[in-house]
Structures are given as structure tokens and as C-alpha cells.
Amino acid sequence: MTTLSLEVEKLNNFINGEWVNVSKTQAVINPATGEEIVQVPLSAEEAVNEAVAAAKAAQKEWALVPAPQRAEVLYRVGYIMKERKERLSQLLTMENGKVIEEARGEVQEGIDMAFYMAGEGRRLFGQTTPAELKDKFAMSQRAPVGVVGIITPWNFPIAIATWKSFPAIVAGNAVVWKPATETPIMAYELAKIFEEAGLPKGVVNVVFGAGSVVGDAMVHHEAIRVISFTGSNDTGRNIASECGKQLKKVSLEMGGKNAVIVMDDADLDLAVEGILWSAFGTSGQRCTACSRVIVHEKVKRTLEERLLAAMDKLTIGNGLDESIKVGPIINQSGIVKIKQYIEIGREEGAKLLAGGYELTEDAHENGYYFAPTLFTNATADMRIAQEEIFGPVVSIIPVSSFEEAIEVNNGVTYGLSSSIFTNDVNRVFKAQRDLDTGIVYVNAGTTGAEIHLPFGGTKGTGNGHRDSGIQALDVFTEWKAIYVDYSGKLQRAQIDVES
């Protein structure tokens, strides 16, 4: 195990390019060891007001910087992240628990996003459109919204921050960012990178906090024109209703109940690999994690046997050890929630095939570990098959046809990701059309979205907006229609049209 030492001794807010001390703090715990890593500042509302004031002033100037020059900063951010990839990945594993291989993958997502969005500095395409009247020119272009608020989760503390902040920055906005309390180090490191890359003061401001103090202040601040949030359903719905009252734009991503469908013609070994990776990778703590397996009854038994054999080989422990496949759960409340669902599953009559317990001995004594868990004979309406558990728990639901599989997949309130394993080309095309999720995979698990495609989902997963991809720009820009009349006389639209 090669561990870099954590140089960060004190985390401060980053406001107007200054590192601002906050006296109230709370411990950040490494979920693999239970040890304190650092203290996270607990800011009051005042810090948000200061950050917004700084952002507002900085944004005016920043919006006037030509977009290709704004993009230059993002290129530099990308290169610094690349140089620092191993340090960032190890720190990420320490604060979040995900295994080092996945941490490297997450940091890579951020690097990819930097170069992708930097490219937008030379695009940010608008449209020209024919005008109704002679000697008149019509076009539409993207304008920054101004100050944007981003609220990011602990499960992808750096990737999701880049999905939101990079498009906001390249489009000419200034950002006030509240990172998750559990994972402030990635935010601190990214703020330092922005500073080193030469981002002007105040364009990105980081305000740490716990509970809803900082988030509430952001949502209620009239100068913040957009809130982009990834996190829990309850919080997202509250934010949406508050923003609704203020006619504030809001972009939400609030999880999933993602299924892998395994048809009777599928390559079962491939399906097992796909399930294993998307259900137990990140200990099931991804919005895209597979937590349902909808399997054709003809192959159910074989799939169960092979899955159990593969699960047996999973190593659980501290993710800094390269041989570990499954890391810890983020904290004790995560463990409590997972345990509750194990009880619920039992009471509902699902059959527990593997796992179902917390690991508390030897190397697992001080961290928060939960055994990869497999239920079978679940029915589509059970709570374990409907509600997001956010842990390494999968429920097998048997079905007898392709049509039933699609119906079961769609019969949940969420709509983030889905996957089907089949070798039947007709099923492939029907499935990509009929699966009611924002992301669909064929012959791959439910995780692994690439940053240049839209990320988000239907129904209770969000509110129609998308993170990453070119579509993220829609969250952080307003379309502005521009008409230039070069006729030299007043032409009245709809009236002076020759017919």
C-alpha cells in the first residue's frame, strides 16, 4: 500500500480568491478506518452572502473575457489534475472510501470534463435563423445566467463537481459551490487547482458546511439564478419547491433504482460481470448502481449460481489496498439504512442468498463495511425492489418474457439507468426505445456513463435537465434571441410582411 501523506492541515472556505478561516468545524472520517482525516468548516449564512457578492462582482468581468480565453483556464485545470491524478485519487479514497482503481477512474472523469468543456470555449454554438422581414438578420446565442449555485454529493465528490462547475465557468458564469460535508478534501483540492490555473478571483467560491445552513442560504439568495443539485430525493424536492416559488432555475439529479435485465439468450458470464461491477463497485453507492436484476426464469438458476460464485471472490476492505474490490460504506447512517432494508426484504418474503450483514471484525473493525448482498425471488412491488438503498444490495426479480422485463424495469418512480443483456438484435432496439431511463446500456452494466453524453434521468430521478454532455450548457445559459434590422426603416413584425 503506497499512501501519500495528506498535506492538507486545515480546510478553509475559498471566497473571492482568499482562504477564509471558519472557527466552527467538524471531523471528516475515513470510512475505511474510522480515523479522523481533517476538520471541515461549518459555515454560517454570512459566508454564502460574501461568496455571492464576490461571485456577482467577478462574473461581470468574467463574462466579458472571450470564451476561448475562459477555456484556457480549464485546459490548465485539466493539465494540473492530470499531473496530480495519483494524489487526488488517494485523497479521494481516503475521504470517500471507494477503491483506488475507481478513485482514479473518477479523477479521470474530471480530467476528461476539463478538456471537453475547454473545447466548448471555441464552440458555444448559437444559431442563425431566417427572419420574416427583408433586410433583417435573426440569431440566437447562449448568454451566461450570472451567479450559479452548485451542491454536490459525497459519492462522486470531484467528478460531479466538474460536470457542473466546468460548463458554468466556460459559459461565463461565476460559481458558489457547497460540497458534501463528508468529502470536503476534493473540493479543497479543486479550489487550489482553480487558483493555480489562474482563474480570476471570485469566479469560483467554495463554502463548506453541514446540514442545510449553506444550501438553504444559496437557495434563498436572490442573486443566485440557478441551483444545480445532485443528492437525495427529499433534499432535491425541497430545493425544487423553494426554487419554484422564486422562479429560480433548478437542475436536479436524485438517484435511481437501476436494473440489469438478463434475457434467456444472454451471455450469462458477461451478465454476471456486468452485475458484479455495477452492483458492488463503489459498494453500490452510485446513483447508477444496479440494485435490481430482472432475469428470465429460464436462466434464473444458472445466473444465481454463477453470481454467487463470483461474489465469493470479492475482497472487502480499505480501498487503498490495490487488491481490494469493495470498499466501505460512507458512514454509520449508511450502514443503518442498509440494515433496515435487509430487514424489510426478509419481512417482505424475499430470499436472502448471500450477505445481509455488517462486517465488524479484524480489518473491518473500525470502518463501515457491509457484505455484498443478494436477495432472490423478489417481486417488482417490494420495497427492496422499489426504493434506493445506496449500498451493495441486489434483488433478483424473475420474469417470463421480454415485455414483462421492460414493464418491471419501468415500474419504479426513478428513471436514471438501465441495462439489458441479450444477443437478439430486435430486443436490443426495442429495449433502447422502451426502457424509460435517461441512460440505457446494452450488454454492459448500469454504471460507467461517459462525460460527453448527457447524464440524468426521467421521472423521480430529476426534473428534465442533464449534467455533463453538451446538454449541461442548457442549465448554465439562457438563450437570447437577437434581431438586427438593416433596412433603415421601422419594419413591423407580423404586419409589414409581404404576402
Ligand code: UN1
Ligand atoms: C453518480 O453516481 O451520481 O455513470 C455518478 C457512472 C459514473 C458517474 C456516477 N460515471 O456510474
